[in-house]
Amino acid sequence: xQSGKNTxxxxxxxxxxxxxxxxxxxxxxxxGLLPAPMILCHRIIWSCALMLVVVLISGRWSEVKLIFSNxxxxxxxxxxxxxxxxxxxxxxxxxxxxxxLEASMGYYINPLLNVLxxxxxxxxxxxxxxxxxxxxxxIGVGYLIVNYGRVPWIALILAFSFGFYGLIRKKVSVEPMPxxxxxxxxxxLPALGVLLIQDRPDAPLEQAxxxxxxxxxxxxxxxxxxxxxxxxxxxxxxxxxxxxLQYLAPTCMFLLGVFAFQEPFPIQRLIAxxxxxxxxxxxxxxxxxxxxKTARLV
Numbered sequence: 001x002q003s004g005k006n007t008x009x010x011x012x013x014x015x016x017x018x019x020x021x022x023x024x025x026x027x028x029x030x031x032g033l034l035p036a037p038m039i040l041c042h043r044i045i046w047s048c049a050l051m052l053v054v055v056l057i058s059g060r061w062s063e064v065k066l067i068f069s070n071x072x073x074x075x076x077x078x079x080x081x082x083x084x085x086x087x088x089x090x091x092x093x094x095x096x097x098x099x100x101l102e103a104s105m106g107y108y109i110n111p112l113l114n115v116l117x118x119x120x121x122x123x124x125x126x127x128x129x130x131x132x133x134x135x136x137x138x139i140g141v142g143y144l145i146v147n148y149g150r151v152p153w154i155a156l157i158l159a160f161s162f163g164f165y166g167l168i169r170k171k172v173s174v175e176p177m178p179x180x181x182x183x184x185x186x187x188x189l190p191a192l193g194v195l196l197i198q199d200r201p202d203a204p205l206e207q208a209x210x211x212x213x214x215x216x217x218x219x220x221x222x223x224x225x226x227x228x229x230x231x232x233x234x235x236x237x238x239x240x241x242x243x244x245l246q247y248l249a250p251t252c253m254f255l256l257g258v259f260a261f262q263e264p265f266p267i268q269r270l271i272a273x274x275x276x277x278x279x280x281x282x283x284x285x286x287x288x289x290x291x292x293k294t295a296r297l298v
Contacts, residue, residue: 010236014245017229020222022252025095027222031215036093038198041191043088046220048184054224055181063178073172080168081183087161094154100257101265106158107250108276111243112137112283113163121167129286133279140275148268176231240287247280
């Protein structure tokens with residue numbers, strides 16, 4: 001069992017990690033004059049550079065070399081890296097195109113999708129409230145498609161890309177930091193290629209100020225810092241507790257979308273969110289009940 005001190009530190013780390021992820025739309029909005037693929041490429045390259053320094057300083061390069069010697073793991077990390085880049089570019093584009101609310105919907109749905117993926121791929125037993133949670137989220141998405149007039153594709157891409165990313169990383173026995181570094185190393189070559197192609201006199205970056213370069217370089221830090229905090233959190237809290245904390249991020253995004261960016265919030269979208277929030281409530285209630293039950297057994 002974890003000590004109370006470690007549990008408290010893990011809780012604070014988790015809150016900070018999810019709050020940082022929750023306010024990321026503000027960061028990408030500041031880079032809004034650049035196209036999403038260009039921001040993605042810089043995020044990959046600067047994240048790779050920072051993670052390389054962190055891994056070398058912490059003496060964990062040997063873990064990275066071990067992955068290179070295992071073609072199966074390397075192939076899976078190529079796939080997980082592709083899913084992560086799809087998630088990132090969709091999120092960046094969605095934020096700067098005015099779809100922060102829909103992005104938040106994706107991250108509300110993601111934990112419920114994870115429950116379903118666990119049942120399908122790992123034969124995890126679904127408890128009653130978990131089944132209700134998944135059904136409510138599905139009804140919310142279905143209602144939006146039928147009554148709002150379009151498929152919420154940003155939300156679905158974000159939920160499914162991150163859900164399957166987590167599934168692959170669960171299958172691959174690789175620690176988070178060496179794994180992320182390798183994913184970024186794999187993606188860095190195509191990212192550099194894209195930036196070289198876009199390096200024209202009329203490219204948006206040529207017309208940007210120095211502060212844009214600082215923000216682009218900082219994208220590595222805002223990628224790595226929440227991950228490090230989350231890793232510490234996950235090691236010092238139970239997964240059920242981490243699962244409850246993760247709803248801080250989409251809640252921050254939702255509040256930003258409504259109050260900071262003043263995105264339209266018609267009744268159809270409100271009803272869809274109410275179904276999804278009901279699913280979240282069932283999920284959290286089930287998690288709290290499971291925590292209490294586990295505590296009684298200890």
